[in-house]
Amino acid sequence: MRTAPVTKIIEHSVVDGPGNRAAIFLQGCNFNCAYCHNPETIDPSARPESLSVLTAEQVVERVAGAVPFIRGLTISGGECMLHAPFVYDVCSLAKQRFGAEFSCLLDSNGSLPFDLVLPVIDGVLLDVKAAGESTHEALTGAPLDPVLASVTVLARAGKLIEVRTVVTGDGEEAFRCIELVCCRIREAAGADAVGRTGYKLIRYRPKGVRKEYLRNLKVPAAPSMERAVEHARQCGFNPVTAV
Ligand code: SF4
CATH class of the missing domain: 3.20.20.70 (Aldolase class I)
Incomplete structure (x- = not known):
């Protein structure tokens, strides 16, 4: 069973995509942005007290309690695509359980390929941090x-x-x-x-x-x-x- 280090699950968020949604935050990022507000989420091997290693089933179970009041979930980070197989599992399970209309979004820095997860997600909120190669x-x-x-x-x-x-x-x-x-x-x-x-x-x-x-x-x-x-x-x- 695939697992991922989950730093936080917010059952009702209005700032992680359209409408009221659950937000799931995963530990680890492959960027090191100067303006990062959550630098403690960057180190993939860090294990802050708030972190739990969860299966996709456990994440979907946590989200289930909020489902009558949310329109979907957003998986964020760190960089969620460091855990692409887990992201795939969460989104496909959520859609099986709550229906195809239940929207699954990712909040991502866009540095890793989306091929694996594209069939099970509805979209991506994508960071573009700079336009020049050297500035980026x-x-x-x-x-x-x-x-x-x-x-x-x-x-x-x-x-x-x-x-x-x-x-x-x-x-x-x-x-x-x-x-x-x-x-x-x-x-x-x-x-x-x-x-x-x-x-x-x-x-x-x-x-x-x-x-x-x-x-x-x-x-x-x-x-x-x-x-x-x-x-x-x-x-x-x-x-x-x-x-
Ligand atoms: S991509 Fe996001 S989480 Fe990663 S270092 Fe940059 S601001 Fe922080």
Whole structure:
């Protein structure tokens, strides 16, 4: 029976995808983002007190109590796709038990292939953290290309629900991300596909960020956020949200 290290299960969340949903957080991430708010979730071998190693059946059982009041579940991290077979098991079991309409979403950094899980998920909330290869490497410690490949695969499959970018400083990098993702979606699935994809712009906040990274990160001013939001709207993303 496949298991995964689960750091937290929230039975009712309104911030992990559309509507009221259960959110399941898994330990371990293959990125090391400078602005990570939950750096304690990065180390795959860490075993914080709150962590339980659970089977997919146990996770679905926990979610079952909330099912009359939620429309689906979202699996997050860390990076949930480090546990792709487990993600597959949770989503396929949830659909068997609660019906095909019960939506299963992933919150992912997009660095790992989705092939295994695509048949059992409804979509992905995908982080695109920078538009330049070297900027992406410097910010996350990981290459950008696999993330862009995921944009293409998910857009073609009609499973790119929302793209998320953290806006820092003057907002220029976020501006470039919006443009790049827009082009990728158009190439992969046509201009209409952009209008079926949401874009969430997340204002960088220093709370929870490791001390050594604080100096190089700046909170964006309101006009930088507004400009990014306006640009995402002009590109045709729908809906565009800022938090
Ligand atoms: S991808 Fe998310 S969990 Fe992983 S290091 Fe970056 S912000 Fe943290």
